[in-house]
Amino acid sequence: MIIPKLAIRNMLGAGAKTWLNAAVLSMAYVTIIWAQGLYNGFDAEVSRTMIDAEYGGGQYWVEGYDPYDPFTLQDAHAVPAAPLQIRIDAGKATPILIVQGTIYPGGRILPILLKGIEPGQSLLSIPTGALGTSGADIPALVGSRMAKTGGLAARDTVTVRWRDARGAFDARDLQIVEVMKTIAQSIDEGQVWLPIATLREMAAMPGQATIVVTAKDSAPTAAVPGWSFQSLGVLLKDIMDIVKGKTVGASVLYAILLFLAALAILNTQLLSIWRRRKEIGTMMALGVTRGRVIGLFTFEGALNGVFAAIVGALWGIPLLAYFAVHGLSFGANQGDSFGIAMSDKMYPAYSAALVLGTTVLVFLITTIISYLPARKIGKLNPTDALQGRMT
Amino acid sequence: MENGTIIRTTDLVKIYPMGEQSITALQDVNLTFGRGEFAGLVGPSGSGKTTLLNILGSLDAPTRGSAEVLGLRVEALPHKKAAELRNRHIGFIFQTFNLLPVYTVFENVEFPLLLLGMATAARRKAVMDALEWVHLADRAKSRPNQLSGGQSQRVAIARAVVKKPELVLADEPTANLDAENSHHILHTMENINRELRTTFLFSTHDDKVIGHLRRKITLVDGRVAKDEPGAGR
Numbered sequence: 001m002i003i004p005k006l007a008i009r010n011m012l013g014a015g016a017k018t019w020l021n022a023a024v025l026s027m028a029y030v031t032i033i034w035a036q037g038l039y040n041g042f043d044a045e046v047s048r049t050m051i052d053a054e055y056g057g058g059q060y061w062v063e064g065y066d067p068y069d070p071f072t073l074q075d076a077h078a079v080p081a082a083p084l085q086i087r088i089d090a091g092k093a094t095p096i097l098i099v100q101g102t103i104y105p106g107g108r109i110l111p112i113l114l115k116g117i118e119p120g121q122s123l124l125s126i127p128t129g130a131l132g133t134s135g136a137d138i139p140a141l142v143g144s145r146m147a148k149t150g151g152l153a154a155r156d157t158v159t160v161r162w163r164d165a166r167g168a169f170d171a172r173d174l175q176i177v178e179v180m181k182t183i184a185q186s187i188d189e190g191q192v193w194l195p196i197a198t199l200r201e202m203a204a205m206p207g208q209a210t211i212v213v214t215a216k217d218s219a220p221t222a223a224v225p226g227w228s229f230q231s232l233g234v235l236l237k238d239i240m241d242i243v244k245g246k247t248v249g250a251s252v253l254y255a256i257l258l259f260l261a262a263l264a265i266l267n268t269q270l271l272s273i274w275r276r277r278k279e280i281g282t283m284m285a286l287g288v289t290r291g292r293v294i295g296l297f298t299f300e301g302a303l304n305g306v307f308a309a310i311v312g313a314l315w316g317i318p319l320l321a322y323f324a325v326h327g328l329s330f331g332a333n334q335g336d337s338f339g340i341a342m343s344d345k346m347y348p349a350y351s352a353a354l355v356l357g358t359t360v361l362v363f364l365i366t367t368i369i370s371y372l373p374a375r376k377i378g379k380l381n382p383t384d385a386l387q388g389r390m391t
Numbered sequence: 392m393e394n395g396t397i398i399r400t401t402d403l404v405k406i407y408p409m410g411e412q413s414i415t416a417l418q419d420v421n422l423t424f425g426r427g428e429f430a431g432l433v434g435p436s437g438s439g440k441t442t443l444l445n446i447l448g449s450l451d452a453p454t455r456g457s458a459e460v461l462g463l464r465v466e467a468l469p470h471k472k473a474a475e476l477r478n479r480h481i482g483f484i485f486q487t488f489n490l491l492p493v494y495t496v497f498e499n500v501e502f503p504l505l506l507l508g509m510a511t512a513a514r515r516k517a518v519m520d521a522l523e524w525v526h527l528a529d530r531a532k533s534r535p536n537q538l539s540g541g542q543s544q545r546v547a548i549a550r551a552v553v554k555k556p557e558l559v560l561a562d563e564p565t566a567n568l569d570a571e572n573s574h575h576i577l578h579t580m581e582n583i584n585r586e587l588r589t590t591f592l593f594s595t596h597d598d599k600v601i602g603h604l605r606r607k608i609t610l611v612d613g614r615v616a617k618d619e620p621g622a623g624r
């Protein structure tokens with residue numbers, strides 16, 4: 001245990017230089033945790049929003065349904081299988097029927113999806129209640145983005161054309177009962193919500209649905225024939241990939257920070273080996289093997305990581321705690337990002353794994369960065385080192 | 392090696408390659424030293440004194456010939472064994488003191504014992520004893536940059552002898568010291584030599600040191616020119 005002891009002695013003995021390096025490195029260290037925390041915060045908000053508005057505890061899709069291929073919709077409808085119906089009746093799931101259609105607002109042609117949903121459902125955060133209380137023939141609910149695209153407002157009437165289960169086209173007028181402000185773009189853009197009973201009748205699909213959304217935190221039942229379960233992991237994957245993609249910028253920033261900090265350590269280490277070559281020679285004369293001298297210098301360098309964690313904790317914990325409590329403002333109304341309208345304050349979320357992972361990362365980098373230049377001590381001749389020569 | 396002999400060199404040659412040419416630092420050196428000697432290599436600068444001490448201290452390898460130190464042939468010693476030999480049995484004293492700058496006086500003297508893995512209590516006692524020998528017990532907590540040259544060299548002596556080595560190699564130990572300090576450290580080394588029977592081998596061209604030597608070996612251009620008894624007692 002002599003090498004760690006000597007290394008700590010040397011580092012503390014070096015005084016200000018040690019703490020300066022630790023301060024530089026701690027900046028990279030805290031920034032990584034902060035940026036990652038922010039990313040986790042985004043991640044959590046996006047997941048929460050999507051779960052509330054669309055995914056619930058996961059969805060059952062009728063066989064053949066593919067949200068990326070509208071042509072599959074023609075055949076993607078069926079009466080929910082018995083286990084699903086039991087859940088629906090228990091209020092633990094809600095069916096949604098999806099039918100392709102076209103609306104003609106102000107003479108324009110807009111292909112849309114007609115989505116039928118129970119007006120009385122409370123599983124999703126869609127204000128479907130308005131669909132139940134209006135006296136309209138075909139009451140419809142649209143999101144603010146859809147309203148903007150179609151030039152629609154509450155109480156507007158617009159013609160809709162669709163194809164029913166038998167392949168026959170039909171057209172009728174629907175009335176917008178409410179324009180809802182949604183945060184998730186995926187329940188808004190290009191779609192019109194109707195009471196499911198109305199849509200079933202329009203499309204001649206009695207009792208049928210395309211997807212069945214389960215309640216949050218409900219365990220999936222065993223396989224349901226004719227329906228495939230889409231877990232939250234699967235459903236959230238695409239949007240999480242988008243979030244990841246957009247946070248690459250942040251990753252680049254902290255890669256640069258880490259690189260600069262690593263460079264500072266590398267520089268200190270090279271300088272230190274050069275400046276202390278006589279010391280190295282003396283240690284060898286006193287009987288320290290080359291391997292142990294390399295170990296000593298590597299350990300000293302690695303201690304940079306430890307000191308950075310200490311210094312980082314001193315100023316980083318209060319700072320990160322402040323943001324976690326008070327949030328970080330991005331300025332109002334920045335529109336949709338990551339497919340949802342972000343609230344203008346973000347709350348970073350730090351996890352133990354994040355802090356631990358970053359600590360290990362910083363420690364590994366400092367160790368490697370310290371070891372590389374220290375290796376050349378292995379080729380050093382003690383007599384040369386003693387006389388201040390270095391080859 | 393017969394009883395009492397701790398160093399024997401046989402036809403020792405050291406050549407430094409210097410590009411096209413080469414420098415012969417040592418040429419056919421044959422010397423024997425017995426336990427408890429207080430001997431010195433004298434001669435002008437560049438005569439090979441440091442080179443010889445370095446080889447005997449297993450810090451450098453000869454080009455040809457053999458150097459046997461404490462029963463080990465240093466030219467054939469692997470790196471780790473050489474480090475162990477230096478750590479256990481050889482003390483070094485340098486012209487420039489070579490104290491480890493960030494350590495206190497105590498920690499500098501303690502260093503070789505830490506390497507030996509000596510227990511804490513025994514280590515403390517040995518360090519304080521060594522500092523007593525050099526009259527610096529009261530400076531245990533000082534840092535090297537707070538010491539005079541004479542004090543620094545006394546710390547270096549304490550560091551060299553704290554582990555009670557068989558052999559101390561001192562390369563121009565007084566070259567950076569004034570007359571008073573030179574005599575002081577020579578007396579210290581003489582006392583240690585008498586009390587512990589530690590063998591001292593100096594390199595020097597300082598008359599003050601030469602006056603204390605009991606054996607004087609003169610090197611000229613890497614050859615042993617003279618090997619005679621000295622004035623020391």
Ligand SMILES: Nc1ncnc2c1ncn2[C@@H]1O[C@H](COP(=O)(O)OP(=O)(O)O)[C@@H](O)[C@H]1O
Pocket residue numbers: 407409414415416434435436437438439440441442443594
């Ligand atoms: N590392 C080295 N490379 C080349 N020549 C050296 C080296 N070390 C010593 N020499 C040469 O070897 C000779 C003996 O040097 P040295 O042993 O230092 O003499 P001294 O200690 O008696 O002054 C000198 O000519 C010196 O220049």
Ligand SMILES: [Mg+2]
Pocket residue numbers: 437440441442562563594
């Ligand atoms: Mg010399």
